[in-house]
Amino acid sequence: MRLGFDIDDTLINLREHAFHIYNKKLGQEIGLEVFNALTKVEIHEPFGMTAEEGSQMWKNSLEEVYYTNCPAFPGAVELLQELDRQGHEIFYITARFKEHGERTKKWLLEHGFPVHDERFFWGMKDHEKVNIIKQLHLDFYFDDKPEILKTLSKDAVKVYLKDQSYNRDVNMPRIVNWPEYQAFIKQLEK
Ligand SMILES: [Mg+2]
Numbered sequence: 001m002r003l004g005f006d007i008d009d010t011l012i013n014l015r016e017h018a019f020h021i022y023n024k025k026l027g028q029e030i031g032l033e034v035f036n037a038l039t040k041v042e043i044h045e046p047f048g049m050t051a052e053e054g055s056q057m058w059k060n061s062l063e064e065v066y067y068t069n070c071p072a073f074p075g076a077v078e079l080l081q082e083l084d085r086q087g088h089e090i091f092y093i094t095a096r097f098k099e100h101g102e103r104t105k106k107w108l109l110e111h112g113f114p115v116h117d118e119r120f121f122w123g124m125k126d127h128e129k130v131n132i133i134k135q136l137h138l139d140f141y142f143d144d145k146p147e148i149l150k151t152l153s154k155d156a157v158k159v160y161l162k163d164q165s166y167n168r169d170v171n172m173p174r175i176v177n178w179p180e181y182q183a184f185i186k187q188l189e190k
Pocket of ligand 1: 007008
């Protein structure tokens with residue numbers, strides 16, 4: 001099978017990692033229950049920031065957010081390793097900016113994700129992901145953003161939403177927790 005994965009907030013818990021970094025940088029201790037109740041992708045509001053301040057904070061924190069010890073979601077690394085061992089083709093499709101491509105690839109490898117150079121795509125806008133996904137003739141594609149999956153819903157690729165607090169109102173097949181290999185394959189066959 002050909003399986004495509006978004007990275008941030010699909011395979012790795014990037015926003016929560018960033019939330020901890022914001023707390024630390026701003027000397028605050030805002031609890032995870034606040035994070036878990038967010039209905040938007042952006043995380044700045046609980047810190048009392050405007051959209052503009054939030055966007056600046058994100059930019060200023062990006063180096064730390066991307067390249068420190070952001071945890072993968074439980075089971076994600078193990079599942080992708082097993083898919084790779086079983087001969088399935090794993091594609092990564094991330095909207096991280098051009099300048100972050102090579103380092104992101106290296107980071108993924110260092111954290112145990114199986115990456116093949118020719119199956120790693122980055123630097124496109126969210127709404128441009130659809131073109132790459134179509135060209136790759138994927139069987140399955142996984143992302144946390146419903147807007148991206150909706151652009152694909154009429155195509156042959158079967159899409160799954162990675163469950164997040166900001167996408168719970170969307171009715172789509174979803175992955176709540178990354179299952180083990182056998183359970184995952186069973187879920188895809190449904
Ligand atoms: Mg994402």
